[in-house]
Amino acid sequence: MTRRQDKLSDLHIYYGAMRHLHEGRPLYEFVAENGGPFTYPPFAAVVLWPIALVPEGLLQVAWLAATVAALAAIGVFVGRACGSGRPAVTAAVACGLLLSAPAQSNLRFGQVSVFIVLLALVDGMGLTPARYRGLLVGVAAAIKLTPLLFVVYFLVAGRYRDAARAGGAFVACLAVGAVLLPSESLAFWTGTMADTSRIGNLASLGNQSVQGALLRLGLSPDALPLVWAALVAVICGTALLRARQIEHSGHSAPAAVLVGCATVAASPVSWTHHQIWPVLAAMLLIATRGTARRVAGVALLAAMVASLGVVLRGFALTPGIQFALENARAVGTVAVCVFGFGGVAVVAATHRGAVRRARRWAVATAAATALAVVAVQPLPAAADPTFKAYSWQHTSNPRYFYVCHDEAGCADFLGPRAIRFAVTAEKTKVRVNGVVDARVGRLEYHSAPGGSPREIPLLGLYPDQRVFSFRSASLSHGRLVVYDVAGRPLVTYTSELAPPAP
Numbered sequence: 001m002t003r004r005q006d007k008l009s010d011l012h013i014y015y016g017a018m019r020h021l022h023e024g025r026p027l028y029e030f031v032a033e034n035g036g037p038f039t040y041p042p043f044a045a046v047v048l049w050p051i052a053l054v055p056e057g058l059l060q061v062a063w064l065a066a067t068v069a070a071l072a073a074i075g076v077f078v079g080r081a082c083g084s085g086r087p088a089v090t091a092a093v094a095c096g097l098l099l100s101a102p103a104q105s106n107l108r109f110g111q112v113s114v115f116i117v118l119l120a121l122v123d124g125m126g127l128t129p130a131r132y133r134g135l136l137v138g139v140a141a142a143i144k145l146t147p148l149l150f151v152v153y154f155l156v157a158g159r160y161r162d163a164a165r166a167g168g169a170f171v172a173c174l175a176v177g178a179v180l181l182p183s184e185s186l187a188f189w190t191g192t193m194a195d196t197s198r199i200g201n202l203a204s205l206g207n208q209s210v211q212g213a214l215l216r217l218g219l220s221p222d223a224l225p226l227v228w229a230a231l232v233a234v235i236c237g238t239a240l241l242r243a244r245q246i247e248h249s250g251h252s253a254p255a256a257v258l259v260g261c262a263t264v265a266a267s268p269v270s271w272t273h274h275q276i277w278p279v280l281a282a283m284l285l286i287a288t289r290g291t292a293r294r295v296a297g298v299a300l301l302a303a304m305v306a307s308l309g310v311v312l313r314g315f316a317l318t319p320g321i322q323f324a325l326e327n328a329r330a331v332g333t334v335a336v337c338v339f340g341f342g343g344v345a346v347v348a349a350t351h352r353g354a355v356r357r358a359r360r361w362a363v364a365t366a367a368a369t370a371l372a373v374v375a376v377q378p379l380p381a382a383a384d385p386t387f388k389a390y391s392w393q394h395t396s397n398p399r400y401f402y403v404c405h406d407e408a409g410c411a412d413f414l415g416p417r418a419i420r421f422a423v424t425a426e427k428t429k430v431r432v433n434g435v436v437d438a439r440v441g442r443l444e445y446h447s448a449p450g451g452s453p454r455e456i457p458l459l460g461l462y463p464d465q466r467v468f469s470f471r472s473a474s475l476s477h478g479r480l481v482v483y484d485v486a487g488r489p490l491v492t493y494t495s496e497l498a499p500p501a502p
Contacts, residue, residue: 011110018052027184042177042184043142070114081253082287093283105273113273116140120147124256134162138169146263153259157244208329209270232266239337261336278333279304303328386429386473400469407462410435433469441485
């Protein structure tokens with residue numbers, strides 16, 4: 001892959017898919033050099049159709065400029081809501097937004113997500129003329145389905161005409177896609193839409209939705225759909241009702257941002273570039289009155305700027321704490337949805353009746369208790385979705401097998417020990433590659449205490465040495481057990497796979 005394709009990989013997928021379509025080939029059969037397919041509805045292809053008419057280099061410059069302009073517009077709209085028109089507050093919000101991981105992800109990959117957020121935010125805040133309000137949400141939903149929740153919000157908030165216009169625009173866009181791209185429309189709505197394998201590994205840490213967190217928790221495939229549906233119903237229902245209250249009190253910006261956060265939590269997949277809404281929620285919290293709310297906003301903003309699971313890995317005393325840190329964005333987004341804005345911060349700032357305060361404190365206490373229980377629990381091995389043990393078909397990849405490349409190199413690397421390995425750390429995973437001699441019969445890796453062991457294949461790549469390689473989200477609580485040919489433990493490596501003390 002070229003450097004150009006590497007820097008704006010998602011835009012390169014859009015560009016390649018549109019060229020593929022211009023050549024008369026099926027849209028959803030396109031696969032880019034990096035393995036990425038086109039995953040959006042057919043109407044998105046109608047909107048993106050013109051990009052194939054310009055050189056890709058020029059497209060990249062124009063797309064980056066448009067992305068920066070969209071982020072600036074979002075910052076201005078939310079900044080005005082935060083600071084009542086004060087330029088300094090608006091500038092601070094815009095800067096904070098640009099520094100966040102979701103904004104950087106949109107800039108890095110050339111994503112369409114920032115434009116979807118802008119369309120939904122403008123309509124949700126009621127910034128469009130009254131006679132056109134709702135149309136932008138309908139168009140955004142036809143490009144990417146998650147803004148459909150705003151149609152429900154319009155109904156709940158009593159904005160019936162806006163809901164009708166949004167629904168009508170959505171159906172009209174689908175009709176345009178069906179007329180212009182009939183075979184693609186049939187393929188998408190009858191099968192491609194439900195094929196989650198095209199989207200990527202939904203259990204990876206980048207997916208900070210409720211479903212992503214449940215997958216990482218190791219929930220059984222039978223229980224997952226029911227638990228996920230129940231949680232999404234509670235989260236979205238609560239968020240919509242709270243958004244209606246906020247809307248009716250005259251604060252349209254927090255209401256729209258709250259609904260946007262619900263789309264991030266409820267969608268089966270919410271990659272980093274989708275997560276602009278929680279950043280906006282953090283900005284609004286920081287700008288409100290009350291220390292507790294501002295602290296909650298700062299905490300949420302910190303989670304949206306830094307990967308806490310990576311930054312605070314050394315402070316994770318248990319696998320549960322590490323799990324909580326790795327899912328901080330999902331937890332923060334759900335807290336905003338359920339409690340309106342800021343979880344416990346909202347409860348602390350409530351000045352209504354004592355009974356209502358007690359009830360909300362009880363809910364907050366229960367949530368905090370549940371989080372504490374998770375933090376101290378030894379999670380199952382399935383809580384490490386990044387784990388993968390490599391086999392024969394991967395041995396030619398130097399990214400996975402890097403410690404030695406021939407029999408002599410393996411022998412020199414192994415030396416007198418029965419096992420030797422090297423560890424390389426990447427942003428969201430750690431890779432282990434090594435070699436063993438004839439004394440070793442089996443390798444097992446435990447991702448977390450109490451978890452089922454993962455057997456690591458020993459590959460007889462050379463006559464007297466066997467190689468192995470695997471990856472894991474973190475080695476902080478991992479344990480690599482080496483067994484001899486008789487099945488007896490030979491040595492155990494713990495704490496970042498350091499050898500035991502002699």
